[in-house]
Amino acid sequence: MTDRTYMQPHYDDKTPLTKKFRTMMANGEMKGHLSLFFGDTRAPEEFYDLKNDPFELYNLAGNPAFADDLADHRKLLADWIEDTGDQGQYSESDVGLLNELSVWPDVNVSPEFERVRPMLADHKPVILKKNQK
Secondary structure, eight states: OTTSOTTOSOGGGGSHHHHHHHHHHHTTOOOTTHHHHHSSOOOSSOOOOTTTOTTOOSOOTTOGGGHHHHHHHHHHHHHHHHHHTOOTTSOOOHHHHHHHHHHOTTTOOSGGGGGTGGGGGGOOOOOOOTTOO
């Protein structure tokens, strides 16, 4: 999800190390590749050479030398989404988000939970039966 930073808010934010990293980033003390992970932005598209860059530090999506490879991978992804009916591009349903919040209200800090958080007090969890969607 490139609409999120790498280190989007989550339950780990309470640990001393994560607090220190976030303070360093806010104070402009985070340098180099670490700043990619704690920064406020993320590239809208990412493409990496995993053989030569297994830690995904050098985004090749904007490199003209890789334009054909990137186009091929876009098509592969679009075909896979269509073939499998992948739903990852869509937000979770309100019921799904509310069910998760009812179990872990303080842990779920991702932005999509904010739209349903006010409904939590009135929510009764929906339990699906086996093989029910």
